[in-house]
Amino acid sequence: MTEEELMLEQLFDDDKLTDKQKKIIVAAIETFSEKGYAASSTSEIAKKAGVAEGTIFRHYKTKKELLVSIVAPLMTKFIAPLVVKDFNKVLDRNYETVEDFLRATIENRRDLLVRMLPVVKIMLQEIPFQPELREQFLELVVKNIFNRVEKVIVGYQEKGLLIDMPPESIARLTITNILGFLFTRYILFPHLDWEDEDEIEHTIQFIMHGVGKKE
Amino acid sequence: MTEEELMLEQLFDDDKLTDKQKKIIVAAIETFSEKGYAASSTSEIAKKAGVAEGTIFRHYKTKKELLVSIVAPLMTKFIAPLVVKDFNKVLDRNYETVEDFLRATIENRRDLLVRMLPVVKIMLQEIPFQPELREQFLELVVKNIFNRVEKVIVGYQEKGLLIDMPPESIARLTITNILGFLFTRYILFPHLDWEDEDEIEHTIQFIMHGVGKKE
DNA sequence: AATTAGTGTGAGTAATCACTCATTTTCTAG
DNA sequence: CTAGAAAATGAGTGATTACTCACACTAATT
Numbered sequence A, B: 001m002t003e004e005e006l007m008l009e010q011l012f013d014d015d016k017l018t019d020k021q022k023k024i025i026v027a028a029i030e031t032f033s034e035k036g037y038a039a040s041s042t043s044e045i046a047k048k049a050g051v052a053e054g055t056i057f058r059h060y061k062t063k064k065e066l067l068v069s070i071v072a073p074l075m076t077k078f079i080a081p082l083v084v085k086d087f088n089k090v091l092d093r094n095y096e097t098v099e100d101f102l103r104a105t106i107e108n109r110r111d112l113l114v115r116m117l118p119v120v121k122i123m124l125q126e127i128p129f130q131p132e133l134r135e136q137f138l139e140l141v142v143k144n145i146f147n148r149v150e151k152v153i154v155g156y157q158e159k160g161l162l163i164d165m166p167p168e169s170i171a172r173l174t175i176t177n178i179l180g181f182l183f184t185r186y187i188l189f190p191h192l193d194w195e196d197e198d199e200i201e202h203t204i205q206f207i208m209h210g211v212g213k214k215e
Numbered sequence C: 001a002a003t004t005a006g007t008g009t010g011a012g013t014a015a016t017c018a019c020t021c022a023t024t025t026t027c028t029a030g
Numbered sequence D: 001c002t003a004g005a006a007a008a009t010g011a012g013t014g015a016t017t018a019c020t021c022a023c024a025c026t027a028a029t030t
Helices: A002-012 A019-035 A042-049 A053-059 A065-094 A099-128 A131-158 A167-188 A196-211 B002-013 B019-037 B043-047 B053-060 B063-093 B098-115 B117-126 B131-158 B167-188 B198-211
Strands: none
Touching: A019 A042, A019 A053, A019 A099, A019 A167, A019 B117, A042 A065, A042 B117, A053 B098, A065 A099, A065 A131, A099 A131, A099 B131, A131 A167, A167 B117, A167 B167, A167 B198, A196 B167, B019 B043, B019 B053, B019 B063, B019 B117, B043 B053, B053 B198, B063 B117, B063 B131, B098 B167, B098 B198, B117 B131, B117 B167, B131 B167, B167 B198
């Protein structure tokens, strides 16, 4: 099983997809990620998938529908459970420090995030230009997840582990740093030498001592 | 004088440009910023500029040359001096705390940054896809500026104002947060209600207490 | 008035675009 | 094994793409 198919399993109910449909999705992700949505032609995607161009339009009415069908599952099936699962852990185990929680979350999901990176890249690239995606992103990610994150943050604030900053600001700043690292590391300068473990630890330390209340 | 022309003055030697050339640049910036480079057609840019399509290609051999001629000056004439100027201030005034330095830098340049935002947006959007731009960005911005930033950081570290983290990590994390705020504020969710002054202060506090050594 | 050089034009080009549809191939149920 | 449905095809569609070029216009110099 290729790495792409592993990623597909995470994102789609691939039982219902034919072989050619999977190949179309894989080819589309690869092409969109490399050249951007607007610069990718359906003929190129079809060629890369080893499929007739008409086959694409049998399953997706338009090129944009193909884009949305790739990015939308990332938001509904990946991001949301990612946070929910680890939040349940927080509720169960009740991490003593935010630091531990952050480290566990990032370490747990890093491989998965890296594997999803082509789709994440497409999402970040196209959200500014596709109001459809932006609306979905706002509804699914921002409102849904931020609400949950904020509850946890308030909990830690009441324990005196986090400073008295508006929870939505703390959430924004924390997520900015995690995504910022991934963006810098894998999209902006993937060819530079990176000491991944060190950088992650630095990022956690940075976040922590930014929002962690000093005794 | 329109706001666009004010921006142009910052970016170009507009004495040498004819009226139509300026209009082409303004229209190109607006179109690229709204729809992205690949989705913008030269015919649309010409129409918006009130110019024949052939006029664009009299001054720019290709569409990509038009893009580069817009983004390149931003990197050479805007970003570099932006940092250099404030670094001279640091050397002159010798801010006691990093916090003061950050606040001065952000507050000083925010209006300018906002005015430049369409071009900055184009730059951020196209760097992943244009190796030409990425190389320029690496050479002009990353190497040049990071070197200077790191010297300042080392200086503050020796004073005991910053923690013992590799300077390039501190630089990366600090810049990530400033750009991350601007990206979230003006590109991702420009239509949300923002308390700008508060968010800036939060960002500074976050950066500071992240890298600021505790007594 | 003539020359020259630079600016601007817009119809025209081949190539490519997203998308359609009549037809064929593959799959599935009885 | 067969029939009907679903999947896949690829030649064909008009529209649009980046770009060209022969020509007109303008302004400054001789």
